[in-house]
Amino acid sequence: MKLISRSAAGAAFLLLLHCCPIANILGQKSDSALTVVENTEGREGGGADEEAEVTVDEGDLEVVQPTEDWQTLKPGQAVPAGSHVRLNLQTGQREVRLGEEQLKYWTQEHRETEEVQSTISPDELKQAMKKMKEDLSPDTVRSQYRPLEELKRDLAQLDLLVETDVQIMKRLLDQFNSSNSTTEQKLSVLLELEYLVHQVDNAQTLCSMGGLQLIVGSLNSTDFRLQESSAFVLGSAVSSNPVVQVKAVESGALQTLLTILATAQPLGVKKKVLFAVASLLRNFPYAQHHFLSHGGLQVLSELFRADGGGVLRTRIVTMLYDMISEKELISQAGLDLMLDASHEERVRQYSKVSLQGELLEKGWCNLVPQLLESTEHDYREKALRALLAMAPMCLDHYRSDGSLLGSLLSLRDQYQEMVQSEMIVGEENGYFAEIVELINALQVKMKL
Known part of the structure; x- marks a missing residue:
C-alpha cells in the first residue's frame, strides 16, 4: 500500500484542497484507485489541520458510490478517483458527489444511448411498410373474418340470434x-x-x-x-x-x-x-293544405288561449313561424329561372296554402304578441321572430295595438341594459344583442 501524507499550511489551503476534485490534486490515477480519509484524532503530533490520503485497492475498504447529490463521508470511507469532495463548514462533515467530468460523461452517454435506441434505419422502415400493405390486402383482411351466414349458423347452434x-x-x-x-x-x-x-x-x-x-x-x-x-x-x-x-x-x-x-x-x-x-x-305543403282545410289554425288558437304557462304557446308560434318562412323562401327561390320542374311543382303546391289569410282571419295578429309577456327570453325571441314574419299582413293590427308598442319599448330598455352587461364581459354580439336587433327591426316596420 502506497502512503501519501501532507500538512496543510493553514485553514484556507485545507478548504481549497477539499473543494477541488481529488483527481486533480493527486494527479493521474487509475480508474480503480480509491481515496481514503483517515481519522487523525488521537494521533501524536497531529493537529486539526492535518489529514492523510491513502491510495488502496478497492476491495480492502468500504467504498462509497457517489451520486449526483452530496452525501456525508465517514472517517475511513473510500471514494472512487475523480469524485468531488468538499468540507461542509456548517456541519464540519466531509461530503462527496460525482465529479464534473463524471457527470458530463454520464449525461453524454445517456443521450447517445437514447438517440441510438430511437433511430430507425431505412431498411427497417421499408420492412414495416411492406408488412402494413400485406396486412391491409383484401385477401388478408378477408381471411381474418368469417362470413355472416357462417356466423349465423354458429350462433344458431348456441341458441343465439342475430337480428336485423x-x-x-x-x-x-x-x-x-x-x-x-x-x-x-x-x-x-x-x-x-x-x-x-x-x-x-x-x-x-x-x-x-x-x-x-x-x-x-x-x-x-x-x-x-x-x-x-x-x-x-x-x-x-x-x-x-x-x-x-x-x-x-x-x-x-x-x-x-x-x-x-x-x-x-x-x-x-x-x-x-x-x-x-x-x-x-x-316542408310538406300538401299536409299544410289539409291542416288548414281541417280547421288546424282554429284548434291551435284555442289551445294557445288555454295555455297559461307558455310551453304550448311557444311550440305553436314556432310552428307557425316555420310554415311562414318555408313559403317565403320558396317564393323567393321561384325568381330563379334555372330551377327544375320539381321546384315549380313545389311552388304550385305552396300557392294553394293560404296561410297568411287564415292567420289574419283567426286573429293571430293579436295572439302572438301575448307571448311577449312571458319572462322567458327564449319565448320572447320566438315571438319576435314570428311577429316579424307576420308583419306584411299584420302591420295595421300592430300599429293599433297600444300594449304591443309599450311592450316593445319596455323590452328594448331592458335588453339594452343586458347588452351592456354582455359587453363588459367581452360579448359584443351576444344573445341579448340579437334580441335588441329583432325589436329594432319590428319597430322600424311599424313606423313605415
Missing part, C-alpha cells in the same frame, strides 16, 4: 299487436320503435309492415301514456321523411292529431302531439 332492424321491428310489431301484451310491454315496444325510426329506411319499412296504422290507431287509446308514446314515434318517423309524411296524411293521422289537441288531454300528451303535427307539416 327489419326483423327487430317485425318482432316488436307482433308483440305490440298481441292481445296478451300488457300496457307496460307496449310502452317498451314504442320506446324501441322510436329509436329505430330515426333512420329513414327503418321508418319506411315500418309503413310497409303496417306499423304506421298500428301507431295511428294507438293514438286513440284511453291510456294517456300510450297516446304520448305513439305521438312521439309518429313524429320521429315522419320527420324529414317525405315518403312517410305522405303515408301518414293518407292514413288520417293529421285528423287524429288535431282531434287530440281539441280535447282535454294532459300537458305531456299535447306536447308530443304538437311535435308530431310540426314534423308532419314541415
Whole structure:
C-alpha cells in the first residue's frame, strides 16, 4: 500500500484542497484507485489541520458510490478517483458527489444511448411498410373474418340470434299487436320503435309492415301514456321523411292529431302531439293544405288561449313561424329561372296554402304578441321572430295595438341594459344583442 501524507499550511489551503476534485490534486490515477480519509484524532503530533490520503485497492475498504447529490463521508470511507469532495463548514462533515467530468460523461452517454435506441434505419422502415400493405390486402383482411351466414349458423347452434332492424321491428310489431301484451310491454315496444325510426329506411319499412296504422290507431287509446308514446314515434318517423309524411296524411293521422289537441288531454300528451303535427307539416305543403282545410289554425288558437304557462304557446308560434318562412323562401327561390320542374311543382303546391289569410282571419295578429309577456327570453325571441314574419299582413293590427308598442319599448330598455352587461364581459354580439336587433327591426316596420 502506497502512503501519501501532507500538512496543510493553514485553514484556507485545507478548504481549497477539499473543494477541488481529488483527481486533480493527486494527479493521474487509475480508474480503480480509491481515496481514503483517515481519522487523525488521537494521533501524536497531529493537529486539526492535518489529514492523510491513502491510495488502496478497492476491495480492502468500504467504498462509497457517489451520486449526483452530496452525501456525508465517514472517517475511513473510500471514494472512487475523480469524485468531488468538499468540507461542509456548517456541519464540519466531509461530503462527496460525482465529479464534473463524471457527470458530463454520464449525461453524454445517456443521450447517445437514447438517440441510438430511437433511430430507425431505412431498411427497417421499408420492412414495416411492406408488412402494413400485406396486412391491409383484401385477401388478408378477408381471411381474418368469417362470413355472416357462417356466423349465423354458429350462433344458431348456441341458441343465439342475430337480428336485423327489419326483423327487430317485425318482432316488436307482433308483440305490440298481441292481445296478451300488457300496457307496460307496449310502452317498451314504442320506446324501441322510436329509436329505430330515426333512420329513414327503418321508418319506411315500418309503413310497409303496417306499423304506421298500428301507431295511428294507438293514438286513440284511453291510456294517456300510450297516446304520448305513439305521438312521439309518429313524429320521429315522419320527420324529414317525405315518403312517410305522405303515408301518414293518407292514413288520417293529421285528423287524429288535431282531434287530440281539441280535447282535454294532459300537458305531456299535447306536447308530443304538437311535435308530431310540426314534423308532419314541415316542408310538406300538401299536409299544410289539409291542416288548414281541417280547421288546424282554429284548434291551435284555442289551445294557445288555454295555455297559461307558455310551453304550448311557444311550440305553436314556432310552428307557425316555420310554415311562414318555408313559403317565403320558396317564393323567393321561384325568381330563379334555372330551377327544375320539381321546384315549380313545389311552388304550385305552396300557392294553394293560404296561410297568411287564415292567420289574419283567426286573429293571430293579436295572439302572438301575448307571448311577449312571458319572462322567458327564449319565448320572447320566438315571438319576435314570428311577429316579424307576420308583419306584411299584420302591420295595421300592430300599429293599433297600444300594449304591443309599450311592450316593445319596455323590452328594448331592458335588453339594452343586458347588452351592456354582455359587453363588459367581452360579448359584443351576444344573445341579448340579437334580441335588441329583432325589436329594432319590428319597430322600424311599424313606423313605415
